[in-house]
Amino acid sequence: MKKATEIYRSGPHAWLAIHRDPERPGFLIDTNEYLVTHGDETLLTDPGGMEIFPAVFSALSKVVDPRSLSAIFASHQDPDIISSLSLWLEVKPTLPVYTSWLWTTFIPHFGGDAGTFRSIPDEGMNLSLGASTLRAVPAHYLHSSGNFHLYDPSARILFSGDVGAALLPPDAPLLVKDFDSHIQHARAFHQRWMGSAAAKQAWCERISALAIDQLCPQHGAIYAGADVGRFINWFAELEVGVTQAPAVAPVAAVA
Numbered sequence: 001m002k003k004a005t006e007i008y009r010s011g012p013h014a015w016l017a018i019h020r021d022p023e024r025p026g027f028l029i030d031t032n033e034y035l036v037t038h039g040d041e042t043l044l045t046d047p048g049g050m051e052i053f054p055a056v057f058s059a060l061s062k063v064v065d066p067r068s069l070s071a072i073f074a075s076h077q078d079p080d081i082i083s084s085l086s087l088w089l090e091v092k093p094t095l096p097v098y099t100s101w102l103w104t105t106f107i108p109h110f111g112g113d114a115g116t117f118r119s120i121p122d123e124g125m126n127l128s129l130g131a132s133t134l135r136a137v138p139a140h141y142l143h144s145s146g147n148f149h150l151y152d153p154s155a156r157i158l159f160s161g162d163v164g165a166a167l168l169p170p171d172a173p174l175l176v177k178d179f180d181s182h183i184q185h186a187r188a189f190h191q192r193w194m195g196s197a198a199a200k201q202a203w204c205e206r207i208s209a210l211a212i213d214q215l216c217p218q219h220g221a222i223y224a225g226a227d228v229g230r231f232i233n234w235f236a237e238l239e240v241g242v243t244q245a246p247a248v249a250p251v252a253a254v255a
């Protein structure tokens, strides 16, 4: 099963990563979920697919009361992000889901109703969690056309969704240990999934202006300390998106 590891705490404010399920079937991409708690309120980022709901719920229940969940943040609309929604709403039917306005009529195909969704405008917005304030930061087209990351200025943590993702072996550590070897597991993912060089440059400039101690992706390992800047610089230099027509085999003639 997955386990929850505390990655930040200061008084009533904490972040926990739910990560690494050794029993996860190989046909599912591995995911990280994060809990942000402040006092008796808890926000869950990208709760994951319905297949992994039991593992996430079990790990979460060991560290917080599931009824204390106060919000879900969905960075975008992918199934590995939010297809478990209907199951979380069985735990707490009034749970609000913060997501891009672009997806508030699409994600209800996974669950929820007219009262479930809180639209985030393209420019982003602040979210209150207890006495703390989090910021939904635009990351559009990286890779989803309506996409947000979540910045916590007091913890100096950025939840970066699919940006920073790496496809790692199941026994990989939660924190990046050796940036140069780690990033080899991230290269192909970013080259294919990140479709816009212009959006990537804008994100790198926007994120470089923030004080970040930990950059926490939805797949792979957490970049901490100097590795945060290393990742942003690596991403800024990486060629991504469509630079020429993709090479595909010609369509076979129909007899």
Ligand SMILES: [Fe+2]
Binding pocket: 076, 078, 143, 162
């Ligand atoms: Fe995605």
Ligand SMILES: [Fe+2]
Binding pocket: 078, 080, 081, 161, 162, 218, 219
């Ligand atoms: Fe993802």
